[in-house]
Amino acid sequence: MDFINHLTSNNIKPSLQRLRIFEYLYNSAEHPTVDTIYSDLVSAIPTLSKTTVYNTLKLFIDNGITSTLTIEENEVRYDAIMEEHAHFKCDTCGHIYDVEIDISTLKFKKIKSFKVETTNIYLNGKCNKCLTN
Template sequence: MKESIDKVSQYLTKNSIKPSYPRIKIFQYLEENHSHPTVDEIYNTLVKEIPTLSKTTVYNTLNILINAGVARVLTIEGNETRYDVDMKEHGHFKCESCGDIIDFTIETDKLNVMELKDFKINVKSIYYKGICNECLKYKKEKLEEE
């Protein structure tokens, strides 16, 4: 759902973030792109609309959003940092074929890991890797054609 600039501005203000135009646009981009974009993807898309935008502004804005608790970092495979503003509890699946990252619903509080029962858990992150159903379907069709 595309949020209006006014609604995003109000949301950022409510979360103690000064709603500058670049911050609003970066937050909107994250909301509208569930692909969990990288800094480069955010920058390359928004610089067309905001010619004065710098990567530093993107990094700084993302840090502000993260520190305010309205965005989070996803580190995929150690070298791929992506960003997500969906703060609901969910996991991520990365397709090894097409590279898509797909959200899935999971109730992490229902995961009972006995080895960690006396630990204080600060972050719960569920991440799967494999081949998505679209890529499997495509591969099956290719095999049937041969």
């Protein structure tokens, strides 16, 4: 993934902060919170401000290269993988896993009165690691 080109082609000027935040988000399997993003990047960008992280994520979302997860109340998480997938959260260890899914198989009854633009599927339960421990 050419990050500079990805930002540029989505009308986002690739500043250092934006690049690092997007790279971090894209490479993170953990769907980090704002706080995690800030904490992990502030050593590389000592002047980084948490406000910038908020602003930047909002910019990403407005330009369609990032989406939010609200799988659990009280913690918004972010995701730079825009392909269709579901999210599984293990209620024991708290990890969030991506789950491949074929949304087209979803059978709605009476869905015709809505124009569905986005679909989010959230699963909760226990992951294999926690089940076998």
